[in-house]
Amino acid sequence: MARILITSALPYINGIKHLGNLVGSQLPSDTYARYMRARGHEVMYICATDEHGTPAEIAAAKAGKPVAEYCAEMHEVQAELARGFRLSFDFFGRSSSARNRQLTQHLAKRLGENGLIEVVTEKQVYSKADGRFLPDRYIEGTCPNCGYDSARGDQCENCTKQLDPTDLINPRSAISGSTDLEVRETKHLFLRQSKLRDRLDAWIDSKKDWPILTTSIAKKWLHDGDGLQDRGITRDLDWGIPVQFPGAPWEGMEGKVFYVWFDAPIEYIGATAEWADANGLDDSAWERWWRTDKGADDVRYVQFMGKDNVPFHTLSFPATLMGSEEPWKLVDYIKSFNYLNYDGGQFSTSKGRGVFMDQALEILPSDYWRWWLLSHVPENSDSEFTWENFQASINKDLADVLGNFVSRVTKFCRSKFGEVVPEGGAYGAAEQAVIDEISTRLAAYQAHMEAIEIRKATAELRAIWAVGNEYLQEAAPWAVFKTDPERAGAIIRFALNLIRLYAVLSEPFIPDASRAMLDAMKTDVRDWPGDVSAALAELKPGHPFSVPEVLFAKITDAAREEMEERFKGR
């Protein structure tokens, strides 16, 4: 038994996430966590809301609420959606927690003591009307290069030219539209990542098995131009983790907070500590996952994230932990994902384009979404959601191949033998062939899950389901029953056992349907099959079962067209 620490990238607090966000980290990490638990490993699966930063303050202001209250509410909303999608976090924390504040301040202090923090005076644009410093992106104006009138302070979206906020003609606040802006001096802490470059470089080099998407981004940042740049880790905001605290080694940091990207990954640790608190456990309970001097040296730590998160997880966060010179557990494997597009374009919150998590659950049960998203997860390149593809996958894979198999077996048995596993007859060559094929495919399925090749795993799982239909066609119990009812009974006994096995193997992907299948088989035996032959003898003759409701209803053309229309955006 291994110990596996799994973290999903933290969803940002300012609103409900769309399916692209879901598939980029939370969903695949959940499947991986469920699989590893099913295999008997000890798993700690952590996620949290990322609550600090300018967008949170703006969203709260827009909602007319204090930011703390807004975040508390949105955290609950996101937690509820996570439950709706059956995300099996051991803990869903908050980056604004006391634990994270403590840890973030502690790590910053350590970095300071180790000479890795520098105070830098910068000039930044301040908006009097908004009463805040504006990040470059929050300043808009006319592009000096192409004349586009909504260029952002960091880059013009129209001509793609890199800009400095002071380059803009007629600059204005993107928040209020105010033109009452001025450049002010402000002091910030910088993390001297450049001093850690060689250590980070060697560390990345040692990760031979990481996806190219992960390492190439890290390498680019390490070696591009002058190499890894120092990075500001504080901001002039109200909402966040205070930089000035008892024992802080810096003066003049009153009213400043740590940059959201500094404290967000630390919340992986913070949330594990929150988990311990919530369960009445002491510090050793979470430290054995995170401190290599306190038991974490045998932990395998796997992170899941979208590609936009890679630099922070390959460089900034490791720099924070390494620079502390304390024995923190570093990530062992980073699984990064590309983006999911929506029907020929991007998901867009502002344009109401695409399906968001709350809407998805209103329309269809979570298993439908889980199955489609996981079987199309953008592992190798960006992938695309289309309603036609979604409808075809659900109807064929879930309704026809799996759902209908359960239906035909249970209904046939009920009509010929009643709602109990039939007695009599014996297994023969046909059953052995099925055992052999499933054993082979199971080994492939497991190998794909170990390698976190989610798409390949779904293809193999589907093939395992299809074996059931092939077997039934070949064995033809409806014909055999007329001449040899005992043999027909054996066939159905075997098929009912297949249903139970499918429930066990499918659980990481479609947990609700898995539960429904186990309930129908009136069993709670869901041990991972070490031996397929034994697993298919679990339900004994005379064991009762029930015919379940339709496991997966088909999506009609009319329903598909309606949804297509509803989510196409403005």
Added chain:
RNA sequence: GGGCCUGUAGCUCAAUUGGUCAGAGCAGAGCGCUCAUAACGCUUUGGUUGGGGGUUCGAGUCCCUCCGGGCCUACCA
């Protein structure tokens, strides 16, 4: 501008890292079955692997070039 990824049957994807006639699923066609959600099974039609050039005994895979798609580029998170 720079960097990275990507282009394989109508669609969604594979191809043991340079090695048999490039494979699956869906869609299409034909046959079979009738237990089942008009479901299932079997057979089958589709590809000069974006174009061109090169290296090699051998290229989807490596190199060059052109064309198309995408991402990142450090103050959004």
